[in-house]
Amino acid sequence: MTAGVGVWLGLGLVLLTGLCQGNSVERKIYIPLNSTAPCVRLLNATHQIGCQSSRNGDTGVIHLVEKEDDLTWVLETGPTPPYVVLLEGSLFNKAILQKLKDSSRVSGIAVSYTKPPPAEGFSLDVKCPSDGFGLYTSERGSQYAHCNGTVWNPLGTGFSYEDFSFPIFLLQSENETEVIKQCYRDHNIPGNDSKPHYPLCAMQLLSHMHAVTSSATCMRRNSIQMSFSINPEVVCDSLADYNIWSLLKPTNISGTIPPEEQVVMSAVRVDSRSFFWNLAPAAEGTVSALVTQLAAAEALHKVKDTQSLPRNIMFTFFQGEVFDYIGSSRMVYDMQKGRFPVRLNNIHSFVEISQVALRNNSVLWIHSDPLSRANETVNTEVQDMIRILKAASKGANVTVEEVEQSQALPPASFQRFLRAQKIPGVVLTDHKDAYHNKYYNSMYDTAETIKMEYPSGLPQEEALEYVTETAQALSEVATLLAKTLYQLAGGNDTVDIKADPHTVTRMLYGFLVKSNNSWFQSISRPDWKDALENKQPQYYVTASQNGNKRPPTIPTRLLMSVLANITGQVVNFTKEECQNPDKAPDSKKELYDYIWVQGPLTGNTTSREPFCIRSTMHNHFAESPANDLNDWGSTEYSTWTESRWKEIKARIFLIPSQELEIITLLTGLAVLIISFCATYFINAKADILFTSTEDSGSAAY
């Protein structure tokens, strides 16, 4: 009882001092930053890359760096390190990043998004993408390994693959950047005396990562946790999603197809990445090819006599390719193991579309592999393919040209197939050697990069249908592709094959401008409508937390919706039959896939007319074979994993001077000591202070 009195007395005193200090407490109000993208940690067999903060976030005084000279303050003269650098996007380059990385006075970087993008180009990817995991290695075709001869991405600085010990965030909203700049101007602009004038505007960046060192390490930790803990704490996840594939002629895929059935493969990749998490607009890098292949598939599905072609055509969309070919290496692995309906021996020929939207004078370049062409049989077939491509380009607005035969293939999924077997094939691109894409795997590879231009003020529904020049040009490439595939499959009459520029323009709009548009709404599954957003989709392949039981990523869902719409037929199935084809008569579910879609609006704006689509679209779980083999030290297969984290956030606030903080601390300590003394005193003198009541109490009895 007596001790209690002392504590209450002490608390009262603390409260009193607290009230007197009210001002500085009040000033420490946080403003959360709401549209940022963090750089996170990824790991491979041997390294960790990306960024992270300390457990409770890293804090620093904000310093605005708008020109190179401003760095001196951060790196040398500023009196209040550490600093969080507010970096203009145009200065996010190799020289500056290296200086900041090497300095101990930097606790984080917030980069602002630059508009228009830097004219000189911008790529934080490496100069030689996916080196070591493609066809050419030190053991095989070593004269072509490590981009000897042709450097594909000369602008690449490689920072996307480096390890940073501090957090880096992208500020995506200009308005928020302006709020921060204003806070900086109001509080941090150094005076002539170069002394800080408190309070200063500071930023806190929190992005603590659970995984360290390498995939081998974090996967070992995961499995120890899984076997010994009731509540396992997983620290990293493999990157995985689904490959999508579709056959022109419906085929029973319940087993493997007979060896004599030949398939012409057409392939593109679906994913991309950038320095920041879940930010990968990939307009030229990925979407240009994706849309071209989709348009070619639509054109071929409209042709009447395809069912009688001697060979089948397989459209393939690979996921995770940017991370050392996850999707294609898994397909080849499953083909070799007989776990995929098509085997390597069934593949007659291979055509891959890579970046195709930035053609100079409409020239499309044909790349082939010099190693496999050393074999006369393969060489003859490749020459045949080139002849067919050239014939198909007659009368179209596409000029096809061949690169020198001694040049290596550019990075392509086809390389993973060639690693396993000599298959005749070509890769089609808009570049002869170095990429035309100045923003390869970066945040600036957007619709503007491929010059998708709409008349200003065009309403959304009209923009969806407006055929841009880009759409026109890509539809011509798609026509060429469709005609080529048709002939490779054994057809000879290609006059009627034509890709539809209207479909191409709608796809470009949905994939690069805004996925929440009336077309995507009507072709989307009702339970997938959350994937539709009022902005452009991002093509980052995310981490797989539930293995092959989890739903596809957003870009894959969009792709599946579009592919089903343009290659499928409406069937008269009820919702139940559609979602569970076993219940439907004659569903032939070994041949077909069924999806139930929302359908278009019915006159009034609230109800839709859903229906069922039958198509030959299939999915294939794309996770690195390294997981299947449980070999996370693999040099043969991709070993990329993504670290888990608890929370990611950024905020700004004002910090008072150190003197003021010390005074606050000392006052607090003094109060504490006084209250201890008071407690002690009261305790010691308790008999004197409180005896009378006790005595009288006992006297009452």
Ligand SMILES: *[C@@H]1O[C@H](CO)[C@@H](O)[C@H](O)[C@H]1NC(C)=O
């Ligand atoms: C690089 O290519 C050149 C010409 O093709 C060749 O002479 C040289 O040996 C190659 N370098 C390596 C390291 O293979």
Ligand SMILES: *[C@@H]1O[C@H](CO)[C@@H](O)[C@H](O)[C@H]1NC(C)=O
């Ligand atoms: C892992 O990534 C780092 C950084 O890109 C690279 O240097 C290293 O070779 C990679 N390791 C493997 C086994 O691929």
Ligand SMILES: *[C@@H]1O[C@H](CO)[C@@H](O)[C@H](O)[C@H]1NC(C)=O
């Ligand atoms: C940014 O600020 C401008 C002008 O204050 C305003 O019109 C615009 O809507 C704001 N944008 C966002 C995304 O808040």
Ligand SMILES: *[C@@H]1O[C@H](CO)[C@@H](O)[C@H](O)[C@H]1NC(C)=O
């Ligand atoms: C972020 O959102 C919160 C709550 O809506 C708002 O108070 C804050 O000002 C926003 N941050 C910025 C920088 O605008």
Ligand SMILES: *[C@@H]1O[C@H](CO)[C@@H](O)[C@H](O)[C@H]1NC(C)=O
């Ligand atoms: C700093 O110096 C410049 C010229 O030397 C002067 O015009 C300006 O008023 C000074 N600013 C302050 C805050 O003293």
Ligand SMILES: *[C@@H]1O[C@H](CO)[C@@H](O)[C@H](O)[C@H]1NC(C)=O
């Ligand atoms: C060329 O490739 C074919 C088929 O892949 C094979 O049968 C043949 O033996 C190879 N020829 C030579 C000279 O290697």
Ligand SMILES: *[C@@H]1O[C@H](CO)[C@@H](O)[C@H](O)[C@H]1NC(C)=O
């Ligand atoms: C080729 O393109 C030009 C301009 O881009 C256009 O005028 C012409 O009609 C096109 N030709 C064909 C055959 O599409």
Ligand SMILES: *[C@@H]1O[C@H](CO)[C@@H](O)[C@H](O)[C@H]1NC(C)=O
């Ligand atoms: C296509 O080939 C078949 C058989 O070789 C032939 O009968 C037919 O006339 C050809 N069609 C055209 C348009 O060349």
Ligand SMILES: *[C@@H]1O[C@H](CO)[C@@H](O)[C@H](O)[C@H]1NC(C)=O
């Ligand atoms: C594809 O979408 C268009 C436009 O929404 C629609 O008219 C058509 O019926 C759809 N086709 C299929 C097979 O879903």
Ligand SMILES: *[C@@H]1O[C@H](CO)[C@@H](O)[C@H](O)[C@H]1NC(C)=O
């Ligand atoms: C669709 O199926 C229903 C019931 O199975 C049937 O009554 C209807 O006539 C069918 N409609 C068409 C167009 O086949």
Ligand SMILES: *[C@@H]1O[C@H](CO)[C@@H](O)[C@H](O)[C@H]1NC(C)=O
């Ligand atoms: C598909 O093939 C399996 C055996 O491989 C067979 O049992 C099944 O009936 C076939 N389905 C169709 C629709 O032909």
Ligand SMILES: *[C@@H]1O[C@H](CO)[C@@H](O)[C@H](O)[C@H]1NC(C)=O
């Ligand atoms: C829209 O359709 C729904 C369902 O068919 C109906 O209940 C509703 O009355 C309709 N609204 C209008 C304004 O016609």
